[in-house]
Amino acid sequence: MVNLLSQQLFCFDLLALFFIVVIALVCAPSAVFSIGYLRVEYSKRRSVIATALLVLFVLSMCMLVTAGNLFSFLVFWELMSLTSYFLVVFDYTRDKSVRAGTIYLIITHIGTASLMAAFFILYTHTGSFDFLAVKQAAATMPAQMRNTVFLLLLFGFATKAGMVPVHIWLPYAHPQAPSHISSIMSGVMIKTAIYGMIRFFLVLLGTGPAWWRVLILALAAVSCLVGVIYALMDHDIKRLLAYHSVENIGIILLGIGAAMFFTTKSLALPALLDMCSGLYHLVNHALFKGLLFLCAGSVVKATGMRDMEKMGALLRLCLGLPLFSLSARWESQRFLR
Numbered sequence: 219m220v221n222l223l224s225q226q227l228f229c230f231d232l233l234a235l236f237f238i239v240v241i242a243l244v245c246a247p248s249a250v251f252s253i254g255y256l257r258v259e260y261s262k263r264r265s266v267i268a269t270a271l272l273v274l275f276v277l278s279m280c281m282l283v284t285a286g287n288l289f290s291f292l293v294f295w296e297l298m299s300l301t302s303y304f305l306v307v308f309d310y311t312r313d314k315s316v317r318a319g320t321i322y323l324i325i326t327h328i329g330t331a332s333l334m335a336a337f338f339i340l341y342t343h344t345g346s347f348d349f350l351a352v353k354q355a356a357a358t359m360p361a362q363m364r365n366t367v368f369l370l371l372l373f374g375f376a377t378k379a380g381m382v383p384v385h386i387w388l389p390y391a392h393p394q395a396p397s398h399i400s401s402i403m404s405g406v407m408i409k410t411a412i413y414g415m416i417r418f419f420l421v422l423l424g425t426g427p428a429w430w431r432v433l434i435l436a437l438a439a440v441s442c443l444v445g446v447i448y449a450l451m452d453h454d455i456k457r458l459l460a461y462h463s464v465e466n467i468g469i470i471l472l473g474i475g476a477a478m479f480f481t482t483k484s485l486a487l488p489a490l491l492d493m494c495s496g497l498y499h500l501v502n503h504a505l506f507k508g509l510l511f512l513c514a515g516s517v518v519k520a521t522g523m524r525d526m527e528k529m530g531a532l533l534r535l536c537l538g539l540p541l542f543s544l545s546a547r548w549e550s551q552r553f554l555r
Contacts, residue, residue, distance in 0.1 A: 229286040229349060233421070236412050237283040240501055244405035244508040245276045247368045248398040251512050255398060255519075268308060272399070275301040277405060283355045283413050288337040288347040295333065295410075299326045299378075302407060305399045306391050318390035325387045329377030336370035339363060364423065368430055371418050379411035381471070382441045385464045389448075392460035393524065397515020400456060405508030409500055412470055425478045434475040443470030454524045455514045459507065466503040470496050 252272060256265040278298040285291035285483045303326070307319035340346060343363060344355040356364070373384070388408075392400045415434075425431065445465030452458045475494025481488035518524055 227290050228281075228284045233413070233416060234284045236497070237409070238280055240409065240504050241279050241283070241406045243501075244504050245514065248401045248405075248508060249276075251401070251515070252396070252398040253445060255396065255515070258471040259396075260521075264308075268305070268396075271301055271305050271308075272402075275305060275399075275402065276351055279410055282410055285408065287349055288340060288352070291414075292330075292333060292337060296330060298410065299323075299330065300438055302399070302403060306395045308396060308399075309394070314395070315394040318387075318394040322387040322391045325377050325384060329384070331372040331374075332370045332377075333374035336367045336374065339367050339370075344546070349417075349422060350382045356423050361427075363430055364426065368419070368423065368426060371414070371423075372433070375411040375414045376437070377411075378414075378418065379408050379467050379471075380441075380464050381437055381467060382444045382464065385441070385445075388460040388464060389452075389457045392463075392511075393456040394452060397456075397511055397518070400459075400515070403512035404459065404511060406505045408467060408543050409470075409504060412467070412474070412500060415471075416474060420474075420478060420481070425482045428482070431479045431482070434471060434478065438471035438475055441465065441471070443468075453527045455517065455526050456511070456524055458526070459510055459514060463507060464501075466499070466507070470500050470503065473499065 235307050249272065252269070256268050260268065275298065278294050278301055282291065282294035282298055285294055303319055303323050306322055307315050309315045337347075340352050342358055344351045345353070359367075377384045377387075388404075392404060395403065419425065419430070419434075442465050445463070445468060449458050449461040449465060452461060473492050477493035477496065478488045480486075480492060513523075517529070521529065524528075
């Protein structure tokens with residue numbers, strides 16, 4: 219315990235500050251949206267509980283990206299996972315919410331166990347939880363141990379990021395969570411896993427052997443393909459956005475994986491451009507996906523449905539324009555009744 223207290227608890231470098239800005243950009247509109255949403259949906263007491271969980275959720279993400287050692291990183295990771303779980307199952311009277319939360323909880327804790335195993339291996343080699351000690355000892359770590367740590371970390375972060383094939387919790391959790399929570403989870407929570415990959419693979423452990431980069435790029439490409447295919451086939455407005463997040467996580471990782479590749483080749487400019495492109499799309503996706511979930515929540519609240527195939531005449535109704543046919547008028551009135 220004395221050893222833990224003597225180590226750096228927080229690290230406010232440029233990478234951490236970048237992710238704090240992204241968290242703030244997404245959480246601010248989501249918090250404003252939650253004011254009206256909670257007032258309509260829940261009692262005053264439950265609204266206070268939901269707001270407290272939301273604040274704790276946002277703080278846990280901020281503390282995670284500024285963690286200065288392995289132990290504090292793991293504590294804040296678990297705090298983020300638990301608060302997001304309670305928010306997913308906040309409508310606990312609905313069976314679908316409970317089932318989605320259960321799936322999310324199981325998968326996220328399998329990932330957490332993988333991170334714990336990796337951190338334990340790092341601690342046995344370095345004798346310290348401090349990030350700086352891990353970085354200094356990484357060069358002397360045996361190749362087999364280093365590869366094992368990489369695979370454990372990759373699996374742990376992949377479960378949170380929603381990479382294929384451990385993405386199955388996203389299409390369950392996002393549709394059932396309150397819309398402002400879906401906005402934060404898809405906009406920034408899954409990006410904390412990207413932060414972890416950059417922190418550990420590029421900063422602490424180094425880029426490693428060639429197969430590390432090949433594996434990351436392959437998983438990123440598969441995530442892009444699977445995500446967009448399922449998004450095109452789905453008509454549930456919130457589940458479609460969840461699959462779309464799987465695709466975009468893959469796009470972000472393509473940039474980061476390419477940056478790792480060029481770093482090992484000592485090509486600084488291409489590596490910088492690829493990293494900038496990955497981080498740019500991270501911000502881009504955080505903003506538009508967060509706002510899309512808020513818009514989807516408004517539509518679902520107004521219509522009482524999530525099937526986009528049944529929303530064909532909504533725009534004309536909102537603009538006060540006449541419908542094209544009697545059948546279209548009947549369909550819109552039936553679903554908006």
